Amino acid sequence: MDNLLVKSAKVAFRNSPFHGKEVDILVENGIIVKIAPHIGVEHDQLLVVDASGQYVAPGFFDMNANFGEPGLETKEDILSGCAAAVAGGFTGVAVHPNTQPPVHSRSEVALIVNRAKTLPVDVFPIGAISKKRQGEELAELYDMKLAGAVAFGDGDRPVQQAGLMSRALLYAKGFDGVIVSYPEDASVAGGAKMNEGVTSTYLGMKGNPNLAEELMVARDLHLAEYNEAAIHFTTISTAESVNLIRNAKASGIRVTCDVAAHHLIMTDELVVGFDSNYKVNPPLRTDTDVMALRKGLEDGTIDAIVSQHTPHEVEFKQVEFQVAAEGIIGLQTVLPLALEAGLSVDLIVDKLAVGPRRILGLPIPEFQEQAMANFILLDTGRRWRFDQRTNRSKSSNSPLLGKELTGQVTMAVNKRQMVNTQH
Structure with missing residues (x-):
């Protein structure tokens, strides 16, 4: 996976000392290598995601x-x-x-x-x-x-x-x-x-x-x-x-x-x-x-x-x-x-x-340096339409299909893979 820098995400990991704080997160090869209030962009081979107003959660x-x-x-x-x-x-x-x-x-x-x-x-x-x-x-x-x-x-x-x-x-x-x-x-x-x-x-x-x-x-x-x-x-x-x-x-x-x-x-x-x-x-x-x-x-x-x-x-x-x-x-x-x-x-x-x-009895994702990245970015105020274009299932049997909904996950990181869920 590409190296990832998440900027300005509010932490929603209850057991983390960063809970409720706004931080930057640097992920390299699927591992969280740094969590800090501000992390600078050190090289070009880095996907930078602005998560202002979003939560980072397990x-x-x-x-x-x-x-x-x-x-x-x-x-x-x-x-x-x-x-x-x-x-x-x-x-x-x-x-x-x-x-x-x-x-x-x-x-x-x-x-x-x-x-x-x-x-x-x-x-x-x-x-x-x-x-x-x-x-x-x-x-x-x-x-x-x-x-x-x-x-x-x-x-x-x-x-x-x-x-x-x-x-x-x-x-x-x-x-x-x-x-x-x-x-x-x-x-x-x-x-x-x-x-x-x-x-x-x-x-x-x-x-x-x-x-x-x-x-x-x-x-x-x-x-x-x-x-x-x-x-x-x-x-x-x-x-x-x-x-x-x-x-x-x-x-x-x-x-x-x-x-x-x-x-x-x-x-x-x-x-x-x-x-x-x-x-x-x-x-x-x-x-x-x-x-x-x-x-x-x-x-x-x-x-x-x-x-x-x-x-x-x-x-x-x-x-x-x-x-x-x-x-x-x-x-x-x-x-x-x-x-x-x-x-x-x-x-x-x-x-x-x-x-x-x-x-x-499964391990709960950890939010700390050197932990394997398993987190999502979620935007509680984001409005989006659930329709045939955004539906990822083979089936379409939902009473919500065709309706505008509030709240969306914008990115998921797990198993050394990143998925932009807005596309």
């Missing part, structure tokens, strides 16, 4: 991204997924096993790890809990861990069998594996297409009640407590889920959780127009749930924010709402949504960069 890490590879590359492959990730400020992603074949053995894990080696994004597979994600037989978790899997979950399929989830928790505990629960009781959710409430009644659509999520959260909290094991809940969406996890943390259960960025802003009232880009799972909830999720972030109950990036080809989305696939692309829109939710830069960095890595 690269974000997404705990819930879906890339189609292997098998579903028409939705997203690892190359395009990483392009979308780095454009959104993510220098690391954990990809869920929603592929064909699923990531349920050493070979699929190794394929993903090897495919991403040269890219500017650290890609970590999440291995399936059960073989073929069928929820019946435990997959070879430890084998996948040795191959590079960073956690285990059945992706967008909730583990319905309590016994299987209990065995997974107990087995993973033996090697500090992270079990990810996608909390939904399928028998209660009943294949519904949106949140159960006033709006679903008005539209005459079958609703997915908050209860479907909360029953599974309660069940898995009991299982984690029984097995004295750690558990992570992904994309919680209801006020009662937040309360259950808050109380569990207070009682000493080893539990963490994350929330999808769109659940911090969007509500089920947006479904009135039957735009299938608002069809996600868990479904968009109510204002009460949105406010509870934001409060959960503020008080530390919720440990991370995720994109839940779920790309689909156009034929899966441009159909009637009832039959459309669930999910939206989100890697490039997490920061604008977090800012719109009123979160401070420090809180955003904590939930998008520090919290996810802490949950997964």
